[in-house]
Amino acid sequence: DARVTQTPRHKVTEMGQEVTMRCQPILGHNTVFWYRQTMMQGLELLAYFRNRAPLDDSGMPKDRFSAEMPDATLATLKIQPSEPRDSAVYFCASGSQVDTEAFFGQGTRLTVV
Amino acid sequence: GENVEQHPSTLSVQEGDSAVIKCTYSDSASNYFPWYKQELGKRPQLIIDIRSNVGEKKDQRIAVTLNKTAKHFSLHITETQPEDSAVYFCAAIPYSSASKIIFGSGTRLSIRP
Numbered sequence: 001d002a003r004v005t006q007t008p009r010h011k012v013t014e015m016g017q018e019v020t021m022r023c024q025p026i027l028g029h030n031t032v033f034w035y036r037q038t039m040m041q042g043l044e045l046l047a048y049f050r051n052r053a054p055l056d057d058s059g060m061p062k063d064r065f066s067a068e069m070p071d072a073t074l075a076t077l078k079i080q081p082s083e084p085r086d087s088a089v090y091f092c093a094s095g096s097q098v099d100t101e102a103f104f105g106q107g108t109r110l111t112v113v
Numbered sequence: 114g115e116n117v118e119q120h121p122s123t124l125s126v127q128e129g130d131s132a133v134i135k136c137t138y139s140d141s142a143s144n145y146f147p148w149y150k151q152e153l154g155k156r157p158q159l160i161i162d163i164r165s166n167v168g169e170k171k172d173q174r175i176a177v178t179l180n181k182t183a184k185h186f187s188l189h190i191t192e193t194q195p196e197d198s199a200v201y202f203c204a205a206i207p208y209s210s211a212s213k214i215i216f217g218s219g220t221r222l223s224i225r226p
Contacts, residue, residue, distance in 0.1 A: 042216070045214070045215065045216075093214075101147065102147075102159075102214055104157050104158070105156065
């Protein structure tokens with residue numbers, strides 16, 4: 001059963017600390033998305049990659065957020081320094097080609113205190 | 114860029130009645146329109162999708178309609194059941210953005226027993 005795997009599932013950190021979230025896309029998928037979901041429930045696109053190349057990260061605060069794909073099996077989202085307003089659930093999703101289903105991971109629930 | 118508006122933000126219906134959620138999009142080049150369901154504490158999952166070359170698609174109790182002229186599409190759930198309670202997201206794929214998935218703001222559907 002192919003799934004998108006995200007780690008950690010939960011993270012509590014103090015303001016100012018670095019946070020790294022990891023995502024393993026489904027094997028063979030060439031598109032990876034990072035979304036942020038707050039209590040207001042919407043899915044905000046932060047960044048996405050095609051064949052490991054960043055295509056759009058305009059939704060991401062550049063001064064503190066960074067997203068990378070070191071290889072085809074790993075995508076990372078880093079926040080440095082973290083702030084309380086970053087508290088949210090961060091979802092990674094992967095897809096295999098244009099216009100088809102995006103499969104979501106279980107999310108990382110981040111709490112910054 | 115693409116903008117997707119979704120209404121209503123919350124919807125409560127009596128069990129057995131129908132529920133309708135509507136979305137509008139701005140980019141006339143969009144050609145793929147998926148709907149995702151997110152149960153409490155879970156990941157979003159695709160429930161149905163429609164492409165621009167068809168006007169309606171059904172899958173058991175759910176159906177989606179698309180009006181490309183008016184740039185709106187709708188999700189219809191008939192004979193609602195308690196397990197239909199969830200947040201539903203519509204999305205539009207703008208052809209020009211090479212599969213960037215822009216989601217609507219979500220509709221929280223509650224089924225009253």
